[in-house]
Amino acid sequence: MDGFQTKTPARPGLDYPFGETVPDVGDTMEVAPGIHWVRMPLPFSLKWINLWLIDDGEKGWTIVDTGMPMPDTKAAWRKIFADKLGERPVWRVIVTHMHPDHIGNAGWLTRKFPDAEFWISRLEYVSCRMLIADTGREAPEAGVSFYRAAGWNETQLQSYRDRFGRFGRAVSQMPDAYHRLSDGDEIELAGERWQVISGNGHSPEHTCLYSEALNVLISGDQLLPRISSNVSVHPTEPAADPLKDWIESCTKLKRKISEDVLVLPAHNEPFRGAHKRLDHLINGHHTALTRLLRRLEEGPKRVVDVFPAVFGRKIGDDLISMASGEAIAHLNYLIEEGKAARSRDADGVDWYTAA
Numbered sequence: 001m002d003g004f005q006t007k008t009p010a011r012p013g014l015d016y017p018f019g020e021t022v023p024d025v026g027d028t029m030e031v032a033p034g035i036h037w038v039r040m041p042l043p044f045s046l047k048w049i050n051l052w053l054i055d056d057g058e059k060g061w062t063i064v065d066t067g068m069p070m071p072d073t074k075a076a077w078r079k080i081f082a083d084k085l086g087e088r089p090v091w092r093v094i095v096t097h098m099h100p101d102h103i104g105n106a107g108w109l110t111r112k113f114p115d116a117e118f119w120i121s122r123l124e125y126v127s128c129r130m131l132i133a134d135t136g137r138e139a140p141e142a143g144v145s146f147y148r149a150a151g152w153n154e155t156q157l158q159s160y161r162d163r164f165g166r167f168g169r170a171v172s173q174m175p176d177a178y179h180r181l182s183d184g185d186e187i188e189l190a191g192e193r194w195q196v197i198s199g200n201g202h203s204p205e206h207t208c209l210y211s212e213a214l215n216v217l218i219s220g221d222q223l224l225p226r227i228s229s230n231v232s233v234h235p236t237e238p239a240a241d242p243l244k245d246w247i248e249s250c251t252k253l254k255r256k257i258s259e260d261v262l263v264l265p266a267h268n269e270p271f272r273g274a275h276k277r278l279d280h281l282i283n284g285h286h287t288a289l290t291r292l293l294r295r296l297e298e299g300p301k302r303v304v305d306v307f308p309a310v311f312g313r314k315i316g317d318d319l320i321s322m323a324s325g326e327a328i329a330h331l332n333y334l335i336e337e338g339k340a341a342r343s344r345d346a347d348g349v350d351w352y353t354a355a
Contacts, residue, residue: 014225014273017262022269025072026079028053031270032216032262034190036084040067040076042101046227049101050266052218053080054189060091062189064209064218065266066105069172073105094119094181096220097203098128100170102266107172118175119187121198123205125178128171135168146235149350150324151302156317181207190214197256201246202229210257217257217274218264222249225263225271228281232325233332243333247282254278285330292330293354296340300351303327 023029028036034055042049052064067073081090090113095103098120110116139161147160181187183198189209197208199222209218221229231246233239259275271277288310295301295309303324307315310330315323331352334340341355 013276014271016225016269016271018270020269026076026083028080028084031264032190032214035214035216035264037264037270038076038080040073041070042068043070046101046267048267050264050270052264053084056091056189057191058088060088061085062092062094063090063109064094065096065102065220066093066109068101068104068170069108074108077105077109089113090116092117092119094207094209095124096208096218096222096266097121097206098124098131099203099221100167102220103128103174104171107174110175111173117179118177119179119181121181121205121207124203124207125180127204129174132168132171132174134165137165139164140235143235145348146238147321147324148348149303149344150328151304151349152320152324156320159317160321195256197253199246199249199253201231201242201244201249206249208253210261212258215258215261216264217261220266222253223263223274223277223281224265224267225273225277226268228284230322230326231285231329232322233328234325238328239332241329241332241336243285243329244336247285250278250282289330289334293334293339296334296352296354300343300353302349302351303331306331306352 018031023037023039025039025041028038031037036053038051038053040049040051041047049065049067051067054062054064056062090109093106093109093116095106106118110118143160143164144157147157181196183196185196186193187196189211192211192213194209194211197210199206199208202221206220206222208220208222231242233242254275257274260272261274262270262272263274264270291309292306295306306327307323310327311323331340335342339355340352342350342352344350
């Protein structure tokens with residue numbers, strides 16, 4: 001999920017064409033021809049998510065991303081439907097990726113509009129269904145071992161056990177079928193052709209949508225102006241290298257889009273200056289990797305010991321899960337580069353050293 005995201009100030013070279021003007025909850029604001037900005041509240045430290053209502057002419061309306069299935073969000077959607085749709089229905093729901101603030105209301109919306117199609121990439125759909133299947137299960141030993149290896153204490157491990165299996169409670173019942181979105185596909189939105197650009201690292205197969213004609217990018221969490229998206233290793237794939245995937249995805253996105261594209265992000269305000277922001281995101285991770293390697297050169301470290309090097313600050317127990325996942329992502333990257341090594345002690349704790 002989103003939530004552990006590093007707060008950064010607006011970068012030099014970024015332009016916010018709408019300033020501080022934002023749509024009220026339950027209202028919309030047109031930001032490009034046929035593309036309407038919808039803003040919904042979130043129940044955690046990241047307070048808002050941007051969603052997009054798109055006018056597809058005679059077909060009806062497309063929704064891109066859905067918000068979480070909270071009473072306030074559903075009430076706001078109902079107001080928008082009453083005030084904005086006219087006689088045309090929602091005919092399609094597109095989801096950029098499977099985190100609950102993006103996919104949470106997808107099932108509710110497709111049941112409210114029974115003829116609406118659900119569009120998402122395959123890995124996002126399957127991953128979401130997999131996590132929902134864990135709802136109500138006890139925490140697996142593989143997960144407990146994963147976080148014990150990171151250096152968690154028994155109180156933190158018990159908290160993981162207590163919280164495990166809650167994903168399904170944060171999403172409405174998923175649609176039972178979907179239309180697959182793949183990298184390089186072209187689809188029609190607002191009367192124009194849009195290219196699907198897939199990314200990895202923040203989620204398995206994140207979808208961005210780019211219109212060259214409108215010079216607009218719907219970026220989801222792949223490109224945000226003020227915060228950097230969480231890139232984590234999870235217990236299900238402990239040797240994964242999502243940071244490599246993330247950096248490669250940012251590099252690919254920079255090749256595909258124009259510098260002056262209007263970026264419609266999932267969080268914070270629409271902006272221009274995409275290439276500068278992508279460079280900053282990539283360079284930020286390389287800076288963290290340099291700090292991390294210096295930390296490892298001091299001697300063996302556990303995952304929980306390297307948080308200040310990766311994030312520049314201490315991490316509380318409320319963020320330790322996502323912080324551990326992102327720290328392991330950086331450590332795995334260094335291991336794959338041949339710059340670090342890992343060994344496990346008799347207590348099942350991993351220790352990392354500079355290679």
